[in-house]
Amino acid sequence: MLHLVTILLHCLPLAMGHYDICKSWVTTDNGPSWEFYACQPRAMRMKDYALVRVDPAGITCGDPPERFCTHENPYLCSDECDASNPDLAHPPKLMFDTEDEGLATYWQSVTWSRYPEPLLANITLSWNKSIELTDDIVITFEYGRPTIMMLEKSLDNGRTWHPYQYYADDCMEAFGMPARRVRDLSTTSANRVLCTEEYSRWVGSKKEKNVRFEVRDRFAIFAGPDLKNMDNLYTRLESAKGLKDFFTVTDLRMRLLRPALGGTYVQRENLYKYFYAVSNIEVIGRCKCNLHANLCTFKEGSLQCECEHNTTGQDCGKCKKNFRSRSWRAGSYLPLPNGSPNACAAAGSAFGMPSKSSKVTRLKSDSDPVTPVRTFKDCECYGHSNRCSYIDFLNVVTCVSCKHNTRGQHCQHCRLGFYRNGSAELDDENVCIECNCNQIGSVHDRCNETGYCECKEGATGPKCDDCLPDYYWRQGCFPNVCDEELLICQNGGTCHQNQRCICPAGYKGVLCEQSKCDSESQDCDSASSTYLSLPALLLSALGLQLRCSLDF
Numbered sequence: 153m154l155h156l157v158t159i160l161l162h163c164l165p166l167a168m169g170h171y172d173i174c175k176s177w178v179t180t181d182n183g184p185s186w187e188f189y190a191c192q193p194r195a196m197r198m199k200d201y202a203l204v205r206v207d208p209a210g211i212t213c214g215d216p217p218e219r220f221c222t223h224e225n226p227y228l229c230s231d232e233c234d235a236s237n238p239d240l241a242h243p244p245k246l247m248f249d250t251e252d253e254g255l256a257t258y259w260q261s262v263t264w265s266r267y268p269e270p271l272l273a274n275i276t277l278s279w280n281k282s283i284e285l286t287d288d289i290v291i292t293f294e295y296g297r298p299t300i301m302m303l304e305k306s307l308d309n310g311r312t313w314h315p316y317q318y319y320a321d322d323c324m325e326a327f328g329m330p331a332r333r334v335r336d337l338s339t340t341s342a343n344r345v346l347c348t349e350e351y352s353r354w355v356g357s358k359k360e361k362n363v364r365f366e367v368r369d370r371f372a373i374f375a376g377p378d379l380k381n382m383d384n385l386y387t388r389l390e391s392a393k394g395l396k397d398f399f400t401v402t403d404l405r406m407r408l409l410r411p412a413l414g415g416t417y418v419q420r421e422n423l424y425k426y427f428y429a430v431s432n433i434e435v436i437g438r439c440k441c442n443l444h445a446n447l448c449t450f451k452e453g454s455l456q457c458e459c460e461h462n463t464t465g466q467d468c469g470k471c472k473k474n475f476r477s478r479s480w481r482a483g484s485y486l487p488l489p490n491g492s493p494n495a496c497a498a499a500g501s502a503f504g505m506p507s508k509s510s511k512v513t514r515l516k517s518d519s520d521p522v523t524p525v526r527t528f529k530d531c532e533c534y535g536h537s538n539r540c541s542y543i544d545f546l547n548v549v550t551c552v553s554c555k556h557n558t559r560g561q562h563c564q565h566c567r568l569g570f571y572r573n574g575s576a577e578l579d580d581e582n583v584c585i586e587c588n589c590n591q592i593g594s595v596h597d598r599c600n601e602t603g604y605c606e607c608k609e610g611a612t613g614p615k616c617d618d619c620l621p622d623y624y625w626r627q628g629c630f631p632n633v634c635d636e637e638l639l640i641c642q643n644g645g646t647c648h649q650n651q652r653c654i655c656p657a658g659y660k661g662v663l664c665e666q667s668k669c670d671s672e673s674q675d676c677d678s679a680s681s682t683y684l685s686l687p688a689l690l691l692s693a694l695g696l697q698l699r700c701s702l703d704f
């Protein structure tokens with residue numbers, strides 16, 4: 153049986169593919185030596201290694217013993233849950249056992265006898281280890297799926313929790329979210345948290361028992377419907393920010409918020425048919441070992457990567473002592489198909505980081521003159537690239553495709569529009585910070601080394617999103633039209649947001665300096681008599697108290 157399971161898992165497309173060996177003994181011109189590759193453990197049934205907790209206390213049925221009914225047969229309440237009788241008990245461990253064909257064993261909650269107080273239960277799985285999901289999470293409910301539930305995840309052993317997916321028969325009513333399907337997500341939204349109605353509607357308790365968290369459908373966005381193009385997925389996992397983390401968890405929590413209702417409203421006269429019953433929680437994934445291990449073992453109650461590449465730690469997340477001549481890096485799926493091991497190197501060792509001159513010499517001596525640019529994997533790019541090119545006519549080796557908004561021969565500079573994070577090392581992912589210059593207030597989107605943008609006239613502030621004192625903001629900074637000091641509105645006019653004078657009846661002009669009734673026109677109310685006197689404006693702008701010559 154166990155063998156069968158193992159074989160089945162090996163046949164899953166997601167367990168397939170490369171990255172299954174960390175090193176091999178190869179013979180080169182310089183004699184035999186190890187060659188290293190990015191590697192990862194194979195996918196496993198993670199439910200076998202989880203610690204489970206069901207909350208709140210007293211939510212499991214049977215203490216005291218209780219009768220319950222089913223939606224199919226609501227008035228024949230012959231079933232009983234009794235925690236003290238092994239044949240009638242429904243403890244949490246029955247969500248993780250191996251079931252004989254046809255005979256479901258399940259954890260069961262108390263019934264909703266305290267309606268209308270909500271019937272709430274949390275089922276928390278903890279691994280004390282980061283796990284990368286490789287297949288759908290499938291939760292199997294007997295006697296109907298919850299009408300409202302939520303899946304949460306933690307990435308830090310339960311210290312903080314984040315929503316992973318919402319489930320409801322009416323997403324808008326339950327969570328104020330529109331219903332969406334994972335199948336409709338696109339490459340840019342593949343890690344969106346959504347609410348689905350697919351697994352919560354009543355279809356009969358026997359017909360469809362599963363609630364899914366669709367990992368495959370999300371992978372399929374990149375790898376195609378049958379997950380045939382895994383290379384594309386691996387490429388995306390390396391390049392799309394946050395995508396890898398989206399599929400990584402240390403803990404999962406199912407928050408059961410309202411049980412199955414049998415397709416109708418809650419019938420208060422028979423509350424014994426409302427409860428939760430979970431027969432299985434399937435979580436398929438692999439240990440996260442940062443591509444530095446192909447084995448993960450269960451030791452002293454926890455999963456642990458068997459680290460290679462002279463790394464160490466539960467996730468191979470750091471370099472072994474005396475192997476810290478360059479900073480730790482995760483292995484990379486790229487370049488395809490073998491990836492980069494990004495191994496830790498001993499101090500003084502040239503492994504994995506050949507000195508530039510030797511690389512250049514070797515490349516020059518055996519390079520084909522027709523192809524001046526050759527790429528190779530191991531080069532010094534502060535962890536922002538795995539690839540370098542040798543540029544023949546300049547006789548330099550330079551990093552290509554620098555990530556994390558870096559650029560330069562060693563990815564040591566920030567791209568235009570970014571500046572250096574003073575508190576980050578050169579190999580930090582956060583080393584370059586976006587300038588974020590205000591598009592309207594700035595001359596361009598570049599900034600200086602301390603993040604200051606170059607401002608247009610009148611604008612100020614590090615990002616040019618403020619105005620100098622004599623300017624006002626309106627899609628950019630404009631000189632004040634009026635103010636309280638020099639550009640005072642005349643004839644009792646009031647200055648509105650430094651943009652214009654609001655003139656009393658009978659006056660007009662930028663500073664209300666003109667009477668509408670000029671002596672030559674009898675028509676004081678004429679709307680057509682808008683006329684600006686330039687000298688008047690200039691005088692007023694000089695702050696001179698101006699009396700209109702046409703004033704009575």
Ligand SMILES: *[C@@H]1O[C@H](CO)[C@@H](O)[C@H](O)[C@H]1NC(C)=O
Pocket residue numbers: 207208272273274304313405407
């Ligand atoms: C379930 O867990 C959430 C936090 O994820 C907590 O707020 C809530 O009170 C828990 N519910 C129960 C019934 O323990």
Ligand SMILES: *[C@@H]1O[C@H](CO)[C@@H](O)[C@H](O)[C@H]1NC(C)=O
Pocket residue numbers: 280453454455456466
């Ligand atoms: C979690 O795993 C770490 C590393 O293997 C171990 O030291 C620690 O004791 C474990 N904690 C628990 C609660 O099992």
Ligand SMILES: *[C@@H]1O[C@H](CO)[C@@H](O)[C@H](O)[C@H]1NC(C)=O
Pocket residue numbers: 186188460461462495496497503
């Ligand atoms: C790790 O260190 C050993 C020496 O202790 C060395 O032989 C081996 O090649 C190193 N492995 C890697 C991947 O650097």
Ligand SMILES: *[C@@H]1O[C@H](CO)[C@@H](O)[C@H](O)[C@H]1NC(C)=O
Pocket residue numbers: 573574575576577580582583585
């Ligand atoms: C600068 O780098 C530090 C260290 O990695 C990081 O914690 C911080 O968030 C970075 N600052 C910005 C603005 O990104």
Ligand SMILES: *[C@@H]1O[C@H](CO)[C@@H](O)[C@H](O)[C@H]1NC(C)=O
Pocket residue numbers: 600601602603604
């Ligand atoms: C960046 O510009 C600001 C404002 O002009 C200035 O105060 C700062 O000294 C400049 N920083 C550098 C490193 O030039």
Ligand SMILES: [Ca+2]
Pocket residue numbers: 246247248249250251256257258430431432
């Ligand atoms: Ca079971």
